[in-house]
Structure formats: C-alpha cells, structure tokens
Amino acid sequence: MKEWFEELSTFVEKDRISWGESVLDLHSRDQSHHTPVRPDVVIWPQEVKEVCQILRFCNEKKIPVTPWGAGTSLEGNPIPIKAGVVLDFSLMNKILDIRAQDFQVDVQPGVVYQDLNEKLRHMGLFFPPDPGARATIGGMIGNNASGIRTVRFGSTRDYVLRLKVVLASGEVLQLGSRASKSSAGYDLLHLFVGSEGTLGIIVEATLKVVGMPPDSSAMIASFVDLREAGNAVFEIMRAGLEPGALEVLSEECVALIKKESDLDVPLKNLLFVEFLGPSMNYLRDVVLAAEELLKETGADTIQKGIGREKRDILFKARYQLGEMIIRNHPDRGFLTTDTAVPISKFPQLLMFARKITHGLDIPAYIFSHAGNGNIHVALMGKKGDNKEWSLIQEINERLVKKALELGGTCTGEHGVGIGKRPFMELEHKDAIVWMRRLKEFMDPNGILNPGKII
C-alpha cells in the first residue's frame, strides 16, 4: 500500500476506495486491444466536493488521475497507463432534472445514455447520440461519441449546453448556458467535449434532447458489389433525403449476423436506411425516392416498409457485431479502425478498405456509419503473433493516411486515446503544437489522464 493511499482514504468512505486485485483489473482495460495497465487505486466519488479534494491532493503530489465511465471505449481512452488514481463515476449516476418544456436534462456523468433514453421515451423525447455500448454520458462527452443516429441528429458535441468540470487544480468551472443560443465570450465549453478527461473532469452536464419523430420506415437493400452500396449511400445523401440512419454492413458481417441470429436478410453486402418523419405521407414519398436511387445504383434486392420490430432486431445485431466478431475468433484480438471522410469520398474510402483487406489471412470485417462517411474495419489478429499485428497496424495506418488525403479524420467517433496518438500530427499539422500548449496551460502538472491525445 502506497503512503498516499491513507490520505486519499480520508476523502471518501471506506467502501468507495479500493486497491483490491480484481477491482484494479477491471479498471485496467477498455474494450480495445490496447495493453491493460492497472491503476494504483480506484475511487468511486459521489459528490463534486470529493472530486475537488481528490484532484487538489493529486495535483500537489503529481499523482495521475483518470476518469472512468463504463470502460466501453475502443482506443484505450481510459486505460491508466501511468497508473495512479482511477475515478469511477458509476455512483454519480443520477438524472438530476428533466425539463421537458425546454428540451433539456441535467445529469451526472455516470448516467448510462440508454437509461436516460428509457426515461425520456415516455415523454416522446430522446438524446440522439448513440454509441451502442452501455456508455455513460461522461464518457460520451469525453469522446464526443456518436453512432447510428448521428447522420441525422449530430454528435454528442451538438447536445452539450452546460458543463460543470473540475480542473486539475481542484477548481470547479461552470461553463455554457441554458439559453438555446449565446454569443457571450469564449467557447470554453466545447474544449472539454472530446478532451477525454485530459483537460478537466466532467461532474455534471446539461444536455439538449429532441422530440422523437412520430413515424419511421426502414429499408434494406442488398448489393453484390460493395462499390455499388457505397455509391448508393452517396446518392441518398446527395439527394438530401436526410435519413435517420444509413448503415452499411459488408457481406462478411452479414454472414456472422445470420449465423448468430435469425434475421431474415440476403447474404450480401447490405445497406440499411431508415427514414424518420412527421407523417406516413412524407415517409411514402421519401421511401419512393430512395427506392429509385437504390435501383439506379444497382441494388440486388430491396425490402421496404420494415417496421420498428425488425428495425430494432437489426440495430441490436449491428451493435452486437463487435462482440459477435470477437466470439467467433476466440484465439484472436481485434483492432477497429474509425476513419471518416466527406460523403463524396465515401465510396472511394470504402473501396480502398475493401482492397487492402481483401485476400488477407487476417479476418477483416467492414461496417460503416455510412451516412457520416465513417468506416470501421475490425481486424482480427492472432494473440501474440507479432507479424499479424504489425500488418494490422500497417493497414490501420494506410486507412488513416487515405482518409486524411481525402480531407477526412483519423477518428470519427472513438476518440484518440492511445491508438490514434501517432496520427495527431499528421491530421492537425501545426495545430498540434497549440493542442500541446493548451494541455500544459490547463493541466501544468500533467496529472489528468496522462499519455492520451497528445
């Protein structure tokens, strides 16, 4: 037991601090392939005051502090690579206020977004960013998370109105406004969105929520050629049809889903598109227009008029895909790429992904939040096989370089964490210098989630 454990123990009750082996293990890894590193100690704060005390103490002693949501991230974002303290926010999980009349909620960082949406559903409201996993709001803000609904509703960034953050020094800042718009000075608020706990720790958030459009209609199109699916995505977006979801699953993903569920879809590359709208009249028109485009771009089969039940099954399968892939390759670990490009470049990036993963000995699964030009490739490497893993790293790097060349980004939604750090300079060029300076400016002792982003 380190000597500073004793002092830390005075800030919270005994049952909310632990250095037990299994607890440290649970907080040593996220869902990525990145090497686990155990923290020295895990604390479950319940009050803002406790977070302040802990940070003030750790800042003085230069002890690393890493905030922890649900550990569902995919780039090692919360792995405490310099050990120290992990602050697990699972006990700060209260929905503090729902102001349906203002389309706003106040939440603590440990709230799981699915639980929030379950509460909001009864009021016809929802919080649109949807990473799929049981992520917490704190983690989603830290990573600027997004998902299936982002093509229509935007990323987490677009839904953060106010934040209460604790800085490295233990100081509390209240940022933003409950007004729906403001021009009152510097936008410090959004600096913390996507900062992965490296600039400050989020202890409360006011989020915008939106009304759930009353009607929906989904379609599934199959394509023999993945290229045609890519073109169809572009045409649907270009036509301004504003889908509520637009996903692509390559044939190998579909094979897996069909094996693990009884989803009735063709064993082909699939394009899934859902429209949300104010009335069935509207949906009829937009579905007709989409059908036309799907035919023109070479769809093999088109199922339309898919209702909520089948849609939910498909969404669920999409979100369980990661787990399915892992389960089906028990001797392999996985790396998921996360590049995103402007929509006109999407077909090109998709075919590049296909080309460089085709015919490999390594299993590779391509799936995509296609409407955002965001492509994931799950690459499965044999555990301990350095040759395979360096090939996987090379493929990842080639995809990132291609995406940047096409005007895109190395990470659409998973954040930088450990895995995307090597590409920050390539993506941001001279601006990376200012990102480094900003980190030093906000956290001069470098205690907050050290070793991430920059």
Add this chain to the structure above:
Amino acid sequence: MKEWFEELSTFVEKDRISWGESVLDLHSRDQSHHTPVRPDVVIWPQEVKEVCQILRFCNEKKIPVTPWGAGTSLEGNPIPIKAGVVLDFSLMNKILDIRAQDFQVDVQPGVVYQDLNEKLRHMGLFFPPDPGARATIGGMIGNNASGIRTVRFGSTRDYVLRLKVVLASGEVLQLGSRASKSSAGYDLLHLFVGSEGTLGIIVEATLKVVGMPPDSSAMIASFVDLREAGNAVFEIMRAGLEPGALEVLSEECVALIKKESDLDVPLKNLLFVEFLGPSMNYLRDVVLAAEELLKETGADTIQKGIGREKRDILFKARYQLGEMIIRNHPDRGFLTTDTAVPISKFPQLLMFARKITHGLDIPAYIFSHAGNGNIHVALMGKKGDNKEWSLIQEINERLVKKALELGGTCTGEHGVGIGKRPFMELEHKDAIVWMRRLKEFMDPNGILNPGKII
C-alpha cells in the same frame, strides 16, 4: 503620419492602405451607439501571406490590430478603441469552392452571406444563419451570429467545419476537418467562433450548408396582449412543431412597419411563424396543429397559408426594423438589448421587458427571435441626454440580470463587444478568469481587437 506606416506600406500595394480622414471615419463605428474611435490606418489584405506579415510586424511593435467585416455589428465589436490597424476584409471576398455533393463551401472571410446564399439558391442549398444585415462570413463567425432561421437550423457555430486563422504572432493554423464528424483531439476550432477577432484572425472557412426544404407555409397571428403571444411561442415550441421561423413583433414595431410599408397586418402584437417541410401534406398537418395552439392561447386573428411573396415582404420589414426605428427618431440614438433564455422562461422575460419599458418617456420597441427565447428591446435615447442614457443603461442591466436569473445569457447573437463586457463576470463567474488567461495565452501582447469581450 506615424513612423511605422512606412513599414506597413511595404506589405501591400499603395491603393490597399489608407490613412485618409474619410476612410478612418468609416472604420471608426459600427451600427451601435458606442462611441466611434478612429484607427490609425486601414489596410485591405488580399492574401493570407499579407495578413501574416502585418500581424508579425504589429505583434513585435505591439500595435493593435482589429479585423473588419462589414461594420454591421451592434455592440461595438469592431470599433478600434485602441486605434492601430484595421484590417478590412472586403477584398478577400471570394467563394473559393462549392462542393454541393458534400454540402460544403470554402469561403474567404469577406464574403457577404447573402451573396453566398444567392449563389447557393440555384443548387437548392443555403447557409442558414441569417443576421439580416449585409454581414460578412468572417464577422458572423467572429460573433457567432444568428437570426430568423436559427430556431430550426442553429447558429453560425453549428456550420463551421474548418478554419484557417492567423494568430497574433503571424502563425497560420488550419483547424477542423471536412469529415462530417470527428473525435480527433481538442476542439480549437470552436474557440475562434464567437471570439470577435481577439484570439486570431479568420482568413478562410469551410462551412456546412443545407438543402432548402421544398415547401413552406407561414402564418401571422395577432394578440391584443403581448403576454398571450409569449405563451403561444412557448406552446408551439413545446409541441415540437419545429418552426422554420418564429418571431414576435410588439405593437409599437407593427405600427412603424405599417407606417413605412403597405404590409397588410393588424395593428396588434404579432406572432409570425413559418413551417418548412418536405411536402404540402406535412405542412397542412403542422399548420392545423399550430392554429389550434394559437387559438387556445388567445390569438385575436390568424392569417394562414401565407406564401413566399408575403413572407419575404415581412422578413424584409423585420430586418429593416432597426433602420426604420432610427429613421423615425432622428434626434435619438439607440441601444438594442439581446438577452436570451430557455424557452419556458420566454413569456416571463417578455413580460419583464414590457413592464420595465412601459410608460417611459423613452421610445422602446420590443421584437424577438422568439423561438430561441431571444428578445431585443431597441431603446431610443436623446443624443447627449445623459439622464436618458443612464436610464437606458439601467434598463439594459436589469434585463441582463433577469435573463441570467432565468438561466439565460446576456447576448444571444450580437456578441460581447464593448457593451456586454460589464456582464461577462456576472454570467460566467469563475470561468471569466480562464477566459482572461486564454486571451493572454493566445495573444500575449494583447494586440488583437483589444478592449473587447474581457
């Protein structure tokens, strides 16, 4: 002629630098009541390189530099209160690229947004933030401008994907991405949105644009009691009807508009609501729902089915209102308040504005981007009458304090400039310390638009 004029003159051709009286006068004032201050010299840059050279030079000599768009702002934002150099961007007014397929444009800062929209119209696209005046994109980004369409489409902030900025040191930064979403590190991009040229000078922007919904239908409701108009706004927003515009004009504004135009509307408090949509079927449903709410909240008359022609006349009148007010009080100057609150507090703020301006000797006009809870009161003070002007300042202050008490902001869209500086601490509390630090961090010599925001 100051000794440093000579060196500055080497950076641009002779006809793009001036210290002529009339030029300095033109750059000494915006459209606000704030005291004009002349710069020492005005330069019209044409190239990024020139901006870099000028800033590098001025930073060394500690000469203030203030960027200038069209001078249409309302809080003294571009008034060079410490003199020095004004950089007038009216010659950097090129639309560099329209990528309709990606819903993106690249523009120089001097482009007037109305000219951009004129170009985009033929492609069925538009850039939604709409401050009304002939504002430039650079100015709009600097102020995070918004307007009539913001209730549906958001503020300028929501449309900035990439920026090229020149820092005080003359260094160029490229920020953001062309991908529709990204989680790649710190959001430096949005720090510059709403920073009023105090952190860096915008020399190029990539903006998101959107498709123009094909159909629209507008309504005008009149209310004897302003309170009822306020309640109607809240009910329409709460019902999730998502208007494309939702404006309130108080009776005194309507009287002026009717005097100056032949707009056929009742001489009452007016609520203007427009719906945009994919089909006339949809619009029929939503208009019926709105009509019901307008009746329930006490509308005196309701005109519906208003087409584009009459809508355009009304929009134009709304945007010319400021000028009309000034023209009708030739011996008076004006101050426009700009508070915004969460929508559920809008009726309360509206009635507070009515109450504290009722029965004054000073003419007061209340008008509102009501769907955003954003209220303007134009207060007309006799030029040189200190008693009237201190009363006006007091009313402004009381409105700001009320808005903050209701969870709102001192400025919804006009920015901080000179006029809202006294309220920054009240609104941001401890965060103001970090805003000051940030300014020092980015611009240690304090040369960029000094005396603004903080």
